[in-house]
Amino acid sequence: MPSSAPEAGRSVDRSAELFARARRVTPGGVNSPVRAFNAVGGTPRFMASAAGPWLTDVDGNEYVDLICSWGPMLLGHAHPEVLEAVAAAAARGTSYGTPTEAEVELAEEIVGRTPVDAVRLVSSGTEATMSAIRLARGFTGRDLVLKFAGCYHGHVDSLLASAGSGLATFAVPGTPGVPADFTQHTMVLPYNDRAAVEAAFAEHGDSIACLITEAAAGNMGMVPPEDGFNRFLQETCSNHGALLVSDEVMTGFRVTRTGRWGLDGAVEGWRPDLMTFGKVMGGGFPAAAFGGRADVMAHLAPEGSVYQAGTLSGNPVAATAGLTTLRLATDAVYDHVDKAARVVREAASAALSEAGVPHVAQADGTMFSVFFTESDDVTAVRDFAEAGRQRADRYAAFFHSMLDQGVYLPPSAFEAWFLSAAHDDRALDRVLSALPAAARAAAAVPDPETAHETKDRDQ
Numbered sequence: 001m002p003s004s005a006p007e008a009g010r011s012v013d014r015s016a017e018l019f020a021r022a023r024r025v026t027p028g029g030v031n032s033p034v035r036a037f038n039a040v041g042g043t044p045r046f047m048a049s050a051a052g053p054w055l056t057d058v059d060g061n062e063y064v065d066l067i068c069s070w071g072p073m074l075l076g077h078a079h080p081e082v083l084e085a086v087a088a089a090a091a092r093g094t095s096y097g098t099p100t101e102a103e104v105e106l107a108e109e110i111v112g113r114t115p116v117d118a119v120r121l122v123s124s125g126t127e128a129t130m131s132a133i134r135l136a137r138g139f140t141g142r143d144l145v146l147k148f149a150g151c152y153h154g155h156v157d158s159l160l161a162s163a164g165s166g167l168a169t170f171a172v173p174g175t176p177g178v179p180a181d182f183t184q185h186t187m188v189l190p191y192n193d194r195a196a197v198e199a200a201f202a203e204h205g206d207s208i209a210c211l212i213t214e215a216a217a218g219n220m221g222m223v224p225p226e227d228g229f230n231r232f233l234q235e236t237c238s239n240h241g242a243l244l245v246s247d248e249v250m251t252g253f254r255v256t257r258t259g260r261w262g263l264d265g266a267v268e269g270w271r272p273d274l275m276t277f278g279k280v281m282g283g284g285f286p287a288a289a290f291g292g293r294a295d296v297m298a299h300l301a302p303e304g305s306v307y308q309a310g311t312l313s314g315n316p317v318a319a320t321a322g323l324t325t326l327r328l329a330t331d332a333v334y335d336h337v338d339k340a341a342r343v344v345r346e347a348a349s350a351a352l353s354e355a356g357v358p359h360v361a362q363a364d365g366t367m368f369s370v371f372f373t374e375s376d377d378v379t380a381v382r383d384f385a386e387a388g389r390q391r392a393d394r395y396a397a398f399f400h401s402m403l404d405q406g407v408y409l410p411p412s413a414f415e416a417w418f419l420s421a422a423h424d425d426r427a428l429d430r431v432l433s434a435l436p437a438a439a440r441a442a443a444a445v446p447d448p449e450t451a452h453e454t455k456d457r458d459q
């Protein structure tokens, strides 16, 4: 465990003790890798409770939460109406293995907000993208899947793929445990690169089942699609009989009321063939969905022949949490999150400029992130290669200074920052007053020439 992290004044004894216990019984001590703080060092904080924009750890330290469970908590933590609905649902029994009214209502809410004709509920974003890909393959009778480097679609075998050695070559497994045979059916292209997409379709157009993309890339830091890029993807897919799968697990019901599609497809008059949702639509519970064109969705069992199932799919408590969250996610909520996100983004950027730290702050709707770039010459980050050229060491120093001052940022430079409708003036003031010292801490990190920079250790 790297121990470079300053823990100035705050006790993290209970977290450290729990982390030691956790590491004895769980690989790395965590149930999802980024939580282990490997990219920033220091002791992962074990949280005990949360309310509104605040997290409280097991040592009693309070933090303004700027990850919101990686997106889901759009309304803030422990929203009273969500809790009440969840408690009432749980009191009626927690799972029946039969259809329920809450599932119908949640599906209607999703169909009402997005361009999909029908949805199938599942329990995680991974399951949603995995199932959407299977459906696209079953519908088209083709095997090949295109994805973009830096876009994350959950830990689906065929999507945990890295770029092969050249343009328009097949992918290689991005992790041990994925047979090369599986990624033989995946091609990885640079994001925002129309020529690469055209080249892949020119060569393999007849075998491509689908192209999957994040509606706006949020898993390499925030990298929005260039103007017209998503529309171009839809047209290119449709010209070749392939499907566009727009992964809105992170952006859905978060970037805008209708998701990222609200910023392009809704305005330009096109829709993806399939979409995936998760995070916000689960209201903090395990719920996700995939949906799309009626003729494609009709291929799903029991109506059609493509198999997909789940014991806890559409779970009544999860569906109630998601439905209640979406019903409370009004235009006023999005306005507030938008403003709060802008305040934090602009203040972070101003503090970093003041301290002389090169950076680029990029936003897409209510989502944004700050790239700690190598120099002031970089004015935009358009793809994974550019996102990778970051001073992760400066971000680690920035992160720990914020943490010590009671602000919880994503523990990796390659993640979006998230706000909620509950981020009020008190929470924002805490963030704003912490930024200058954090920016100075980032500025104080020596350049790699003088101190050998360690490569980003996190995956």
Ligand SMILES: *Cc1c(COP(=O)(O)O)cnc(C)c1O
Binding pocket: 123, 124, 125, 126, 127, 129, 152, 153, 154, 155, 214, 219, 247, 248, 249, 250, 251, 278, 279, 288
């Ligand atoms: C989080 C995420 C997933 C995976 O969702 P899980 O619920 O973690 O399995 C898939 N796609 C995108 C774009 C995501 O951000």
